Amino acid sequence: MSGDSARPLVVEELTKDYGSVVANDAVSFTVNEGEVFGFLGPNGAGKSTTIRMLLGLLKPTSGTAKVLGADIQDEAALTDAKRRIGYLPAHLGFEEELTGETVLDYHGEMKGDTRRDEMLELFTPPIDRPIREYSTGNKRMLGLVQAFMHDPDLVIMDEPTAGLDPLKQEAFNEFIRDERDRGTTAFFSSHVLSEVRRVCDRVGILRAGALVELENVDALLHRSGKHVRVHASDDAVTAITALDGVVGPERFAEGVQFIYAGDVNALLRELAAHDIRDVELGEPPIEDVFTHYYGSRAGVDEGDGGEQKGDEPDGTGEDDV
Numbered sequence: 001m002s003g004d005s006a007r008p009l010v011v012e013e014l015t016k017d018y019g020s021v022v023a024n025d026a027v028s029f030t031v032n033e034g035e036v037f038g039f040l041g042p043n044g045a046g047k048s049t050t051i052r053m054l055l056g057l058l059k060p061t062s063g064t065a066k067v068l069g070a071d072i073q074d075e076a077a078l079t080d081a082k083r084r085i086g087y088l089p090a091h092l093g094f095e096e097e098l099t100g101e102t103v104l105d106y107h108g109e110m111k112g113d114t115r116r117d118e119m120l121e122l123f124t125p126p127i128d129r130p131i132r133e134y135s136t137g138n139k140r141m142l143g144l145v146q147a148f149m150h151d152p153d154l155v156i157m158d159e160p161t162a163g164l165d166p167l168k169q170e171a172f173n174e175f176i177r178d179e180r181d182r183g184t185t186a187f188f189s190s191h192v193l194s195e196v197r198r199v200c201d202r203v204g205i206l207r208a209g210a211l212v213e214l215e216n217v218d219a220l221l222h223r224s225g226k227h228v229r230v231h232a233s234d235d236a237v238t239a240i241t242a243l244d245g246v247v248g249p250e251r252f253a254e255g256v257q258f259i260y261a262g263d264v265n266a267l268l269r270e271l272a273a274h275d276i277r278d279v280e281l282g283e284p285p286i287e288d289v290f291t292h293y294y295g296s297r298a299g300v301d302e303g304d305g306g307e308q309k310g311d312e313p314d315g316t317g318e319d320d321v
């Protein structure tokens with residue numbers, strides 16, 4: 001790879017000021033060819049705003065970005081590049097009266113459909129039915145088929161597994177891993193740490209509009225600690241929560257839960273020294289990663305819950321590409 005111009009995604013100081021909210025504050029990152037990049041952040045952190053700017057659907061306040069070499073402010077170049085880009089928006093604005101098949105036919109005519117049948121074996125929306133009858137998961141699957149059916153070089157997805165059942169989520173993870181092996185570059189947003197862990201080579205974390213962390217996923221998880229929930233007596237709870245590495249213990253009737261970022265052996269030894277009724281060890285929710293590493297829930301509490309906003313006058317309304 002020879003410098004930034006050859007990279008599928010180059011984002012430099014991208015800023016979006018909605019007036020009352022700075023949704024993106026000088027966001028910079030690059031995504032390499034064949035890489036799966038997870039764009040992580042809680043609701044309202046600014047992920048959709050970045051993504052919509054990358055697709056030319058929102059105008060940046062300042063900063064630049066290039067997708068497949070095309071400047072996002074150069075309409076002609078971006079339109080050309082989009083032929084080789086797949087896009088799955090967070091809010092799927094399909095025409096409700098059309099069948100899934102009609103939507104795919106239309107998309108195929110515009111961009112090509114070399115992989116449509118293959119995609120429909122993996123993701124199975126009822127394409128002969130009108131979209132108004134679709135569940136959220138069916139719409140998401142139709143969106144995934146559409147995003148990949150023209151065999152794009154770069155795929156940009158906003159919360160691609162929202163609404164999918166666990167089996168389809170796993171199918172998605174496996175598919176993305178295979179795509180990476182084929183050399184497709186994927187960039188997708190998520191607020192689910194476990195999702196990015198399974199498939200991403202690298203992650204960027206948005207907090208209150210700024211990209212605050214870029215590191216490999218193993219390092220992130222290592223630093224994020226474990227979520228621990230223990231059912232035990234008060235004495236045991238007192239001893240366990242006195243361990244180094246216990247963060248934010250919360251009592252409940254039968255015990256305590258906390259994030260543990262200390263030595264796992266020390267935790268196991270302490271647990272073994274007591275009569276423990278039950279214990280669960282798992283991944284921390286992303287909000288706790290933020291609380292732990294950034295000292296506040298900024299970017300979580302400051303967000304407004306991420307409800308869909310009206311489009312700006314410069315937005316195109318529909319998030320089609």
Ligand SMILES: Nc1ncnc2c1ncn2[C@@H]1O[C@H](COP(=O)(O)OP(=O)(O)OP(=O)(O)O)[C@@H](O)[C@H]1O
Pocket residue numbers: 018021022023041042043044045046047048049050090191302303304305306307309310311312
């Ligand atoms: N059109 C708009 N006008 C004003 N503020 C907006 C607009 N769109 C988004 N915002 C604000 O910008 C911030 C970032 O929103 P954005 O939708 O980009 O976040 P997100 O990370 O994608 O959230 P979610 O995970 O909930 O989809 C939020 O505070 C949101 O309220």
